[in-house]
Amino acid sequence: MKSVIIEFAGSSLILAAETQRAGEILEFLYLTLPGAPARRCSVPESPEPGVTLLITSHPADNSFELYDGSTRLFxxxxxxxMAEVLQGEVCRRLAADSQGGLAFHSAALAHHGAAVAFPGMMQQGKSTLTAGLVEQGWTYLTDELIFWPNSATCLQAFVRPLNLRHAVLHLFAKLSQQQPPTPLRMDHATGTLVHPALLGCGGSTSAADLALLIFPHYQPASPLCITPLTPAQAGLALMESLVNARNLPEHGFREITQLARTVPAYHLMYSDLQGLGRALEGLIPGQ
Amino acid sequence: MNDHDICRRPRQKEGYRLEQLDDELLLYHLGETTVVYFNQTASLVWQLCQGDRTVGEIIDLLCAAYPEAADRVRVDVSETMTHFLEARCIEWT
Incomplete structure (x- = not known):
């Protein structure tokens, strides 16, 4: 049995793999990052993990199963x-139990040490945008979940494989070079999971100074449009991406507004990734 | 907002947390888990919705304070009150 304790954003859970084949999924998702420890720590005050998700496989039909206790989930x-579903389930559970700060549904990348967060809910193009910026030299942090601890100046990013749709994979030459089967990519029905090692990311959780908030919106055939947001507009947009509001005093409203006051924010409408990295670089204070 | 609402007195509903960010406001209602954004104009109107002035009196007050924008005040206040009613953050006394 192989297991890993995942800790992030004041929340934690145990993942266990009952067979070697199931263990390969855990290995891909959480254990093969350079220097990745068996236990990943973020907030020291994390509660003891209570939830265990178990993956098993059956040699008779090569199927995989995911369990929460006795309940079969998938x-x-x-x-x-299975990796895609498990990855999503882990993030959902970590976010739902997160405390001690603000957890956002958000991508994040870094440029010359400055982190840029891209909050937004599903279907806003975050993963495609993330892959595009990696191709243009940015450092991958996460495509899904970030955490802003109370009284913090550093953003924490939940590093995980990037989930990229098949339809857009051809846009990214560097990522397309690795064809499955490979330990660094796993295909699923609608896309592929790209290991962080292919994206230049070396940590299991990443922390960086948050320099900018970008709220992305992909609009086919639209010209590039970057619009500065007032702090109030940014606060409104952040509230819509907050995923642990019910765990926070006053649903995190004051902390959200404080974050909105201190970090510059923009709305981004785009249809083409070309040159996007350079356009966003110019927004980062001090660069 | 309807034309006859000009004679009615709006009042801020209770239960909202308010944060002022520069000239704008964000309101959040814990029970309804709704957040409302007010631009500068709406922020001014919100401050005046104390239940003691009619909409018409609010318009007159803002016209006196901002005479250069008087031709826009009635439209702005009407649109703002409509926004407040849609967001359900005010009530008529």
């Missing part, structure tokens, strides 16, 4: 779909 015939 079945798949291949590792890729």
């Amino acid at each position: 079945v798949s015939q291949a590792p890729g779909p």
Whole structure:
């Protein structure tokens, strides 16, 4: 049995793999990052992990199963779909139990040590945008979940494989070079999971000074449009991306507004990734 | 907002947390988990919704304070009151 304790954003859970094949999924998602420890620590006051998600496989039909206790959550015939579902389930549970700060549904990348967060809910193009910026030299932090601890100046990013749709993979030459089967990519029905090692990311959780908030919106055939947001507008947008409001005093409203006061924010409408990195670089204070 | 609402007195509903960010406001209602954004104009109107002035009196007050924008005040206040009613953050006394 292989297991890993995942800790992030004041929340934690245990992942266990009952078989070697199931263990390969855990290995891909959480254990093969350079220097990745068996236990990943973020907030020291994290409660003891209570939830255990178990993956098992059956040699008879090569299927995989995911369990929460005795409840079967998912079945798949291949590792890729199981990895995708497990990755999403882990983030959902960490976010739901997160405390001690603000947890956002957000991508994040770094440029010359400055972190830029891209909050936004699903279907806003965050993963494609993330891949595009990696191709243009930015450092990958996360495509899904960030945490802003109370009284912090550093953003924490939950590093995980980037989930990229098949339809856009051809746009990214560097990522397309690695064809499955490879330990650094796992295909599923609608896309592929790209290991952080392919994206230049070396940590299991990343922390960086937050320099900028960008709220992205992909709009086909639209010209590039970057609009500065007032602090109030940024606060409103942040509230919409907050995923642990119910765990926070006054749903995190004051902390949100404080964050909005201190970090510059922009709305980004785009349809083409070309040159986007350079356009965003110019917004980062001091660069 | 309807035309006859000009004679009615709006009042801020209770239960909102308010944060002023520069000239704008964010309101958050814990029970309804709704957040409302007010631009500068709406922030001014919100401050005046204490239940003791009619909408018409609010318009007159802002016209006196900002005579250069008097031709826009009635429209702005009307639009703002409509926004408040849609957001359900005011009530009529």
